[in-house]
Amino acid sequence: xxxxxxxxxxxxxxxxxxxxxxxxxxxxxxxxxxxxxxxxxxxxxxxxxxxxxxxxxxxxxxxxxxxxxxxxxxxxxxxxxxxxxxxxxxxxxxxxxxxxxxxxxxxxxxxxxxxxxxxxxxxxxxxxxxxxxxxxxxxxxxxxxxxxxxxxxxxxxxxxxxxxxxxxxxxxxxxxxxxxxxxxxxxxxxxxxxxxxxxxxxxxxxxxxxxxxxxxxxxxxxxxxxxxxxxxxxxxxxxxxxxxxxxxxxxxxxxxxxxxxxxxxxxxxxxxxxxxxxxxxxxxxxxxxxxxxxxxxxxxxxxxxxxxxxxxxxxxxxxxxxxxxxxxxxxxxxxxxxxxxxxxxxxxxxxxxxxxxxxxxxxxxxxxxxxxxxxxxxxxxxxxxxxxxxxxxxxxxxxxxxxxxxxxxxxx
Amino acid sequence: xxxxxxxxxxxxxxxxxxxxxxxxxxxxxxxxxxxxxxxxxxxxxxxxxxxxxxxxxxxxxxxxxxxxxxxxxxxxxxxxxxxxxxxxxxxxxxxxxxxxxxxxxxxxxxxxxxxxxxxxxxxxxxxxxxxxxxxxxxxxxxxxxxxxxxxxxxxxxxxxxxxxxxxxxxxxxxxxxxxxxxxxxxxxxxxxxxxxxxxxxxxxxxxxxxxxxxxxxxxxxxxxxxxxxxxxxxxxxxxxxxxxxxxxxxxxxxxxxxxxxxxxxxxxxxxxxxxxxxxxxxxxxxxxxxxxxxxxxxxxxxxxxxxxxxxxxxxxxxxxxxxxxxxxxxxxxxxxxxxxxxxxxxxxxxxxxxxxxxxxxxxxxxxxxxxxxxxxxxxxxxxxxxxxxxxxxxxxxxxxxxxxxxxxxxxxxxxxxxxxxxxxxxxxxxxxxxxxxxxxxxxxxxxxxxxxxxxxxxxxxxxx
Numbered sequence: 069x070x071x072x073x074x075x076x077x078x079x080x081x082x083x084x085x086x087x088x089x090x091x092x093x094x095x096x097x098x099x100x101x102x103x104x105x106x107x108x109x110x111x112x113x114x115x116x117x118x119x120x121x122x123x124x125x126x127x128x129x130x131x132x133x134x135x136x137x138x139x140x141x142x143x144x145x146x147x148x149x150x151x152x153x154x155x156x157x158x159x160x161x162x163x164x165x166x167x168x169x170x171x172x173x174x175x176x177x178x179x180x181x182x183x184x185x186x187x188x189x190x191x192x193x194x195x196x197x198x199x200x201x202x203x204x205x206x207x208x209x210x211x212x213x214x215x216x217x218x219x220x221x222x223x224x225x226x227x228x229x230x231x232x233x234x235x236x237x238x239x240x241x242x243x244x245x246x247x248x249x250x251x252x253x254x255x256x257x258x259x260x261x262x263x264x265x266x267x268x269x270x271x272x273x274x275x276x277x278x279x280x281x282x283x284x285x286x287x288x289x290x291x292x293x294x295x296x297x298x299x300x301x302x303x304x305x306x307x308x309x310x311x312x313x314x315x316x317x318x319x320x321x322x323x324x325x326x327x328x329x330x331x332x333x334x335x336x337x338x339x340x341x342x343x344x345x346x347x348x349x350x351x352x353x354x355x356x357x358x359x360x361x362x363x364x365x366x367x368x369x370x371x372x373x374x375x376x377x378x379x380x381x382x383x384x385x386x387x388x389x390x391x392x393x394x395x396x397x398x399x400x401x402x403x404x405x406x407x408x409x410x411x412x413x414x415x416x417x418x419x420x421x422x423x424x425x426x427x428x429x430x431x432x433x434x435x436x437x438x439x440x441x442x443x444x445x446x447x448x449x450x451x452x453x454x455x456x457x458x459x460x461x462x463x464x465x466x467x468x469x470x471x472x473x474x475x476x477x478x479x480x
Numbered sequence: 481x482x483x484x485x486x487x488x489x490x491x492x493x494x495x496x497x498x499x500x501x502x503x504x505x506x507x508x509x510x511x512x513x514x515x516x517x518x519x520x521x522x523x524x525x526x527x528x529x530x531x532x533x534x535x536x537x538x539x540x541x542x543x544x545x546x547x548x549x550x551x552x553x554x555x556x557x558x559x560x561x562x563x564x565x566x567x568x569x570x571x572x573x574x575x576x577x578x579x580x581x582x583x584x585x586x587x588x589x590x591x592x593x594x595x596x597x598x599x600x601x602x603x604x605x606x607x608x609x610x611x612x613x614x615x616x617x618x619x620x621x622x623x624x625x626x627x628x629x630x631x632x633x634x635x636x637x638x639x640x641x642x643x644x645x646x647x648x649x650x651x652x653x654x655x656x657x658x659x660x661x662x663x664x665x666x667x668x669x670x671x672x673x674x675x676x677x678x679x680x681x682x683x684x685x686x687x688x689x690x691x692x693x694x695x696x697x698x699x700x701x702x703x704x705x706x707x708x709x710x711x712x713x714x715x716x717x718x719x720x721x722x723x724x725x726x727x728x729x730x731x732x733x734x735x736x737x738x739x740x741x742x743x744x745x746x747x748x749x750x751x752x753x754x755x756x757x758x759x760x761x762x763x764x765x766x767x768x769x770x771x772x773x774x775x776x777x778x779x780x781x782x783x784x785x786x787x788x789x790x791x792x793x794x795x796x797x798x799x800x801x802x803x804x805x806x807x808x809x810x811x812x813x814x815x816x817x818x819x820x821x822x823x824x825x826x827x828x829x830x831x832x833x834x835x836x837x838x839x840x841x842x843x844x845x846x847x848x849x850x851x852x853x854x855x856x857x858x859x860x861x862x863x864x865x866x867x868x869x870x871x872x873x874x875x876x877x878x879x880x881x882x883x884x885x886x887x888x889x890x891x892x893x894x895x896x897x898x899x900x901x902x903x904x905x906x907x908x909x910x911x912x913x914x915x916x917x918x919x920x921x922x923x924x925x926x927x928x929x930x931x932x933x934x935x936x937x938x939x940x941x942x943x944x
Contacts (some may be wrong), residue, residue: 149591207599216825219838237599240825242838243813253845257854257933261916267930268914270905271937274898286742286785289834291940294731297839 075444110423110460111341113329113376114211115393116233117369119349120363123398123442125417127177127432134300138402141381142357142409152177154428160358161366164374165418173426174377174386176419176478177478178452180433182282182445186413190350194396198234200450210453211341213468214461223332225325236343243343249308249328253301300337306336314382315375316378322346323372330379333389338463350390351370353406369393378419386422390460390479393418393453394449400441402460414445417452425480451476488752488770491528491778499528503778505891509944510738510786511535511772512581514796517873517888536769538580545577553608562604568821569811570610575795576807583618585766589737590614591821593830594629594661596638598822605688606634607822622730622762623721626661628719631683633689638826641685646698654826657720667725668705675702679711727758731767738771740785741833745776754810756834786944787836790817793845797852797936800888802872803864805852813851813859816844837942850938853929866932867925868942878906880929885935894940 125142129135150166158166169175183202187193199206214338216238224232226245237242245254249429254271258264259473275294311331317323324346329342348365355362373391380389398415414433433443454473457465466472493499500826504523508515512535515523522530551557552570570861575584591614593622598607610632615623629635630653636642644650658668682697683690702711705719720726728747735745757767771777794814798805816821818841824830851857863869866885870876872876875884882902886892909927918926937942 246877270901290942293837297842
């Protein structure tokens with residue numbers, strides 16, 4: 069008869085504990101068979117650019133005179149453009165991502181992304197992107213549904229007072245929103261550090277404790293889950309203290325959230341999905357050109373993503389990660405009277421990662437054929453989601469999105 | 481182990497399987513949301529017959545509880561636009577204070593069975609209406625419940641029946657009626673669903689009431705599960721109820737809910753229960769009573785073979801500590817534990833069992849236990865204070881305190897080293913250093929609250 073000790077030991081070898089705890093779920097034994105997409109514990113980092121990023125001043129058709137005609141005061145001068153290989157260019161502040169594309173073949177631009185009958189309300193359009201649906205009532209997010217399809221650890225790296233996004237709702241258990249590693253620890257009510265340690269030790273020890281002989285049962289499962297949990301949180305606190313990025317990160321709070329993401333990945337907790345946001349893209353007035361508020365935002369996003377990717381690559385995780393940016397809409401083609409831009413539609417998305425197929429997907433939307441002054445989308449954002457779900461995470465995109473969308477050629 | 485012909489016969493205590501505090505605790509966890517100290521002692525004194533009857537029938541109605549709860553559920557207090565978490569708080573409060581916890585527990589079973597979420601229904605009045613439906617029939621007739629549920633406004637919205645019109649029927653309700661509500665997979669065909677869907681055309685919700693529009697109803701003849709006729713929705717419900725699979729499906733699900741996550745009875749073992757259930761005309765109360773009285777229910781094979789649902793965990797702590805917490809704060813804490821009442825994750829309801837526990841939910845359970853036992857947490861403050869409960873029951877010494885908490889929460893049934901560790905902590909903490917401004921009384925209170933929290937973090941406490 070197998071005794072409990074040996075059961076616990078052998079179950080550890082089966083992937084329940086040790087180096088890859090079943091953090092937040094059943095990740096360890098839920099991995100798809102080798103060779104399938106998602107087999108290698110691929111990671112998706114969703115970056116939300118809140119407020120409506122001005123796509124036209126991010127990926128710039130600088131050879132098109134209409135661009136300069138539409139944007140007399142905020143256009144980027146031709147000679148300052150960061151050149152890409154096909155006649156397009158990037159805002160120079162976005163050069164860090166451009167260099168990932170040109171030099172390291174680790175970035176992809178999907179152009180002219182949107183959806184039919186674009187909505188110009190921030191909230192409504194954001195909900196549509198989050199739910200991957202234009203239905204009237206939107207209550208579940210596309211990532212929440214993905215987590216329902218397959219239980220995977222996920223984290224929302226939140227700014228101070230940022231609430232959990234709709235994209236994550238519908239998950240079997242709420243995706244934790246964390247602002248720092250401190251959020252994810254076992255709390256005790258000790259009078260001081262020593263007391264806290266004594267209490268933690270009891271909690272950990274009683275979790276390990278031996279049960280009476282008998283067939284393995286539910287109590288063993290609780291003990292194992294508890295022990296794994298405490299080890300994981302312990303490890304999180306440790307990596308918080310010891311993590312040394314391989315490349316310097318910018319000092320922004322956004323970069324800090326990506327750094328925290330890198331720490332969580334490095335901890336080997338099995339987390340597969342991360343969600344990070346940066347607010348401030350609603351540039352209605354004085355958005356600037358070469359410099360100014362929009363340039364600063366682009367600098368923040370691209371330098372942080374670049375540092376994040378290079379840090380991960382140095383640690384051998386570059387091929388496991390895919391960063392995907394999106395914004396609820398792009399902005400009007402023509403600048404407004406306040407040297408800014410109003411709400412628009414079709415805009416680019418960026419993917420960064422070692423296995424991302426470097427290059428540009430789709431055509432830049434025409435500057436001549438506008439709809440209500442807006443760029444017209446050619447690629448539905450759900451095609452990008454479907455590709456990421458199917459080809460990157462190895463999930464059934466059609467079941468999750470409720471409809472079949474034509475996938476794109478985004479991964480090498 | 482009672483796996484023979486006597487498995488469903490009524491348990492009566494024996495020298496080998498006596499009626500004791502563990503049995504009382506077991507009964508209160510499964511047929512309610514956990515016992516208080518007084519309930520445990522009373523249960524032992526009263527014996528099994530009287531205690532089981534008390535759980536089945538509830539104690540005398542509490543007019544004050546009824547009035548307050550009714551008032552809180554009035555349209556003025558909870559209009560249609562009320563947030564789901566407020567509804568959840570309202571129900572949690574009922575679970576904590578109801579004189580008839582079994583009825584709430586079985587209402588929760590039906591809520592999980594019909595798994596309708598405010599996330600889509602988006603109307604607190606409709607959700608409350610559906611709660612009333614499951615509460616009314618919790619221990620009554622499943623036949624009535626299924627009939628009424630099929631035309632319940634929240635359900636009509638939840639499963640798109642209100643969109644279903646002649647010529648373009650929506651199959652959602654017909655499918656879940658068979659797959660999830662009455663028969664289970666394998667007991668119907670896709671053809672049955674398509675045909676049944678036609679019968680459910682023409683229904684809608686107007687001004688909070690179900691309406692039926694003849695010209696939007698497909699009046700043609702349908703053929704469903706071997707029967708043919710120009711059926712309406714109610715006829716399909718009857719056809720489902722008449723299937724042999726129906727009582728079997730429900731009996732198995734209720735057994736898992738009340739008795740065990742891990743002990744899976746064979747079809748032969750369950751058959752007598754299913755037969756009895758069907759013969760009774762789907763009297764839920766009778767099925768529940770038979771299960772709760774049975775040898776099987778009180779056998780060691782099913783003891784602590786369920787993972788507590790988050791509501792069992794949270795409500796159990798509050799009841800055990802005789803707390804009076806603000807239910808809204810409690811309801812807000814439940815999302816991190818993975819169970820938001822009135823918002824099940826999908827039409828399948830909560831998976832339950834082992835799926836309740838993972839690193840995140842376990843961590844947040846342990847941290848919620850700390851919040852409830854510490855008086856430092858602004859959400860619960862002193863409204864749930866272990867020190868107050870100890871004083872109330874005149875437990876003055878360290879040994880008394882450890883025994884008290886182990887009894888209330890675990891009926892003393894833990895590995896011996898767990899008890900030793902708690903006593904060790906209390907012994908060492910007597911002479912430990914504390915902030916100089918703490919009074920002797922504050923030190924004592926701190927130690928007592930800590931030992932309450934540590935008790936709740938024992939792995940055994942995760943099991944029902």
